[in-house]
Amino acid sequence: MAPGIPAALERPHFIGIGGAGMSGIAKILAQRGAKVAGSDAKESATAGALRALGATVHIGHAAGHLADDATSVVVSSAIRADNPELVRAAELGIPVVHRSDALASLMDGLRAIAVAGTHGKTTTTSMLAVALSELGLDPSYAIGGDLEGPGTNAAHGGGDIFVAEADESDRSFQKYAPEVAIVLNVELDHHANYASMDEIYESFETFVGKVVPGGTLVVAADQPGAVELTRRVRELPSLTVVTYGESEGADVRVHKVTPRGLTSEVTVVLNGKYLTFTVSVPGRHYAHNAVAALAAGVALGIPAHNLASAIGKYTGVKRRLQLKGEAAGVQVIDSYAHHPTEMTADLEAMRGAASDARLLVVFQPHLFSRTQELGTEMGQALALADASLVLDIYPAREDPVPGVTSELIIDAAKAAGAEVTAVHDPADVPAAVAGMAKPGDLVLTMGAGDVTDLGPQILDHLSS
Known part of the structure; x- marks a missing residue:
């Protein structure tokens, strides 16, 4: 078995391999040495990037695309039960692995940062991936969008940190056990899966409850849903809660956001000291994403001034x-x-x-x-x-x-x-x-x- 690859993911077949979440996991597995295959509805640049890493990518869905020796079939919640490749997997007795379980297994043994929230996950995860890379920490990362610089949404790094976008839409983020969890905001969305805010809160509480003992929750101090979540989880044992935002009592307080054309200058107060850095995208909510990334890195023991400078190297994420x-x-x-x-x-x-x-x-x-x-x-x-x-x-x-x-x-x-x-x-x-x-x-x-x-x-x- 190749190092760092669970047995079930030695020869995985991804249905919908071109999707943002699925392709990231497939890329990391290919980089770790797995024999990756899969299918997608149409040709794309992502399919080409996967082939360049050695993956086999079929266009269209057909039972014949699934190799008999596949060790698993990886699916997301969007894959319907009548997909011919999924039907074929059942006939062959090939195990079906949900995307979230595959991602969770890739994080095993690493210091994971899981970025959650109704909005801002991709940007915040990207900022962390860029900043940690800039500092020479060589993180692994899985993001829901392609970074402007590297032009990819995922990479297997040689360092001990794994940064992942944590999707709440189908409750799949409950599978992760991060050292640091970020919650940017909590709002009602994904109405096909959540009937009420109470269900949303319960889902996020479960996610936060999976933080490893001694780990940290970085959570917004200004957004009402995040504030309510903080109230619900603050007494969890072995959990350090770090709040960020413009509220006077925030642990990492946003002192000022100054627009500079299509960029912003952000000043925060951290441990009683002022720290100013640049964010390459405009708007207050992107500035807050950057501060969340800063707080998460500090929770891992990275010096704040180094992180702030590195976050300034972030040049954006597609879309x-x-x-x-x-x-x-x-x-x-x-x-x-x-x-x-x-x-x-x-x-x-x-x-x-x-x-x-x-x-x-x-x-x-x-x-x-x-x-x-x-x-x-x-x-x-x-x-x-x-x-x-x-x-x-x-x-x-x-x-x-x-x-x-x-x-x-x-x-x-x-x-x-x-x-x-x-x-x-x-x-x-x-x-x-x-x-x-x-x-x-x-x-x-x-x-x-x-x-x-x-x-x-x-x-x-x-x-x-």
Whole structure:
């Protein structure tokens, strides 16, 4: 057996290997020497990157893709029971391993930092991965997005630290036993899996309860859900709780966030001393993500001033206010925001970064269940833009829900005084944006679906 690889993951087959979470685990296993194979619905740069690491990647799903000698089939919660490769695994008696169990096994024996929260996980995990790498600590990491610098979402490092994005959507983060857990915020989302805030709190309590004895919880001091979670877990034995934020009583207090164009300067008070550093993305909530990363690193014993300088080397993660380019004096920026809180934070960040610019948004709602529950709030968030185009709902893993369409968002946006237009065919978006945009404007493509593909098309249209 190759070093550092559990027996079940010696020859794993990943169904949906191109997904953000799945591909990261597959990359780490390939780098550790496992014989990785898998399938995905379509060709992608991720599939190519996996092949470059020695993985076998099939396009499309078929029973014949699964090798008879596979030691396991790795799945996420998005894989349906009738997937032909999953059906074939049952016929062959090949064990099925959930993505979260595979990731948990990769963390065994390492000092793990697990980053959780309804929003901000990818950015915070990325900041830590970059900073720890910059300090020569060579961490392993698994992230839900590709770093701008290395251009990847995962790596097997030679150091003893493993930084992982911890997904609460299907409760899979309850499988991890980190030395440091970060909770950025706690809000109701993933309505297909959680019926109430009480269920959300219970899930996060279970996650925090898995922190190893003597470990640390780094938790937001300003966000109401995080404050309530802190109240519920503060008395857990052998747990150190470190709060961060602008609240006067925060252990790591955010003293000031100063916008500097598309960056920010952040000053914190830590152990009675002031520390100032730069964050390469705009907006208060990204600054808070950086402070959470700082607090987590300090909890592992890394000097704060070294960490602060290293965090300044972070250059962003794809789809998190990522500048796609500029044409005809118009900047096009891509945002993964799909929950109203995220949408509001990114729109406010862009307002702060370029207060004189008009802000035009192309928004694609993500999931019928989320739109059904939060469509009104999404529409209200779009009122922060000067004008918006709203696409049809990106279904991802869900089937349509009768009566749930983008009109829920559009009606709410108009009621909030927003200028908003429905666009049903994404192919119509580039021309529509080109007809609206003027030199000096900012265009934001926003959503967790394939709206990201429109940025380059918009730039091409603006250039023509």
